[in-house]
Amino acid sequence: MYKSSLIAIISTLFSLCSWAQTENNPYLQCEDTCTHVHGIDLSHYQGQVFWETVGENTKMAYVYLKATEGGDRIDSYFERNIELAHRYGLKVGSYHFFRPKSDLCRQLKNFKTQCLPGEQDLIPMIDVETTGGMPDTQFCDSLLTFLRLVEEAYRQKPLVYTFRNFYNMHLAGMLDDYQLMIAMYTDEEPVLCDERDIVMWQYTGKGRIVGVNGYVDKSRFMGKHGLREIRYRH
Numbered sequence: 001m002y003k004s005s006l007i008a009i010i011s012t013l014f015s016l017c018s019w020a021q022t023e024n025n026p027y028l029q030c031e032d033t034c035t036h037v038h039g040i041d042l043s044h045y046q047g048q049v050f051w052e053t054v055g056e057n058t059k060m061a062y063v064y065l066k067a068t069e070g071g072d073r074i075d076s077y078f079e080r081n082i083e084l085a086h087r088y089g090l091k092v093g094s095y096h097f098f099r100p101k102s103d104l105c106r107q108l109k110n111f112k113t114q115c116l117p118g119e120q121d122l123i124p125m126i127d128v129e130t131t132g133g134m135p136d137t138q139f140c141d142s143l144l145t146f147l148r149l150v151e152e153a154y155r156q157k158p159l160v161y162t163f164r165n166f167y168n169m170h171l172a173g174m175l176d177d178y179q180l181m182i183a184m185y186t187d188e189e190p191v192l193c194d195e196r197d198i199v200m201w202q203y204t205g206k207g208r209i210v211g212v213n214g215y216v217d218k219s220r221f222m223g224k225h226g227l228r229e230i231r232y233r234h
Contacts, residue, residue, distance in 0.1 A: 036220040037061050037227055041095065041202075044077045046212055051081075053211030055088025060209070060218075061227060062091040064125050067114035070099035071106035078114055086119070091227065093122025095161065096150075100132035100142045108149045117154065120232040124150055125159040125181065131170055140174050147178065156233055161202070168193040179230065181219060189222065199225045 038059060042049060043066035054060075063085050066075040078094070085092045094115040099107065115124055126147060131139040150158045157178055162171065164184040172194040181200035184190040190201055200219050207218035221227070 034220075038218060038220045039063055039091075039200075040207065040209065041217045041219070042066070042077075042081060042212070044075050046077075046214060046216065048077075048213075049081060049084070050211040051084035051088045054209060055090065057210045060090065062093065062122060064093045064095050064122070066127075067094040067096060068107075068110045069097035070102040071110055073097075074110070074114060082119055086121075091121040091231075093120060093125055093159075093230070093232070095125035095127050097127045097129070098143065098146060100130065100134050100139050104142065104146045104149060107146065108153060111150070112153060115154075117232070117234065122230050123156050123159050123232050124154055125161050126150065128160060128162040128171070129166060136170050139170065143171075144174065154232075159199070159230055164190045164192065172196075183217075198222050199229060 039062035040058075040060050041064040063081075065078055065081045065085065067078050068074055082092055082094070094111075096107065096111040096115070111124070128143060134142065147158060147160070159181055160175055160178045161181040161183065164182050167175075167180075167182065172192065176196070179199045180192075180196065181202060182190045182192070182198045183202035183205075185202075185204055185206075190198060192198065199222060201222050202217055202219040204218050205215060207216040209216050
């Protein structure tokens with residue numbers, strides 16, 4: 001009886017210590033406690049990334065790097081990031097921040113100057129976060145036209161990234177042909193109003209990784225989805 005009670009007390013203390021370590025350790029994250037395939041996305045906002053440290057210490061399997069925005073903006077850290085991310089072992093994809101009111105051909109040209117097929121492990125991703133003040137019908141026409149242009153240029157459908165609420169308000173039922181990465185920063189997995197399948201979930205905008213100063217967006221695959229589904233077909 002005494003031995004059983006002692007074991008129970010020790011077990012409880014161990015659990016409490018583990019919980020305290022988790023609460024006090026900002027680097028102990030979801031990927032440390034689950035079996036999903038995790039990744040990050042980065043841009044110039046993170047500044048200089050120490051990729052050797054990231055490669056040695058992270059459990060991230062992939063990274064999406066911001067390449068361009070609109071018709072003329074190029075992320076100042078993109079070239080450095082994509083070279084070093086490859087060098088230190090991550091699967092790499094590139095993304096474009098879509099501006100609905102900007103000329104679509106200029107946006108595609110801008111993206112193509114940076115998102116070079118030979119440097120891609122993952123399909124292109126289009127970041128959709130604003131309607132540009134357009135009515136939904138006009139906005140969706142602009143977005144779908146751009147997605148088709150990207151598909152023609154890279155001979156594969158791009159991944160679409162957006163927030164859960166933005167999708168529900170503006171895009172429900174419009175993107176059935178495209179794989180989705182949905183951002184929602186809660187403990188519960190996102191569900192869309194049209195019950196569309198979600199391939200990837202960006203679950204935090206305040207992740208931590210050794211080798212990156214400040215916060216990092218982290219994502220993971222949902223359900224039985226995996227990395228092979230977004231591999232770039234060369």
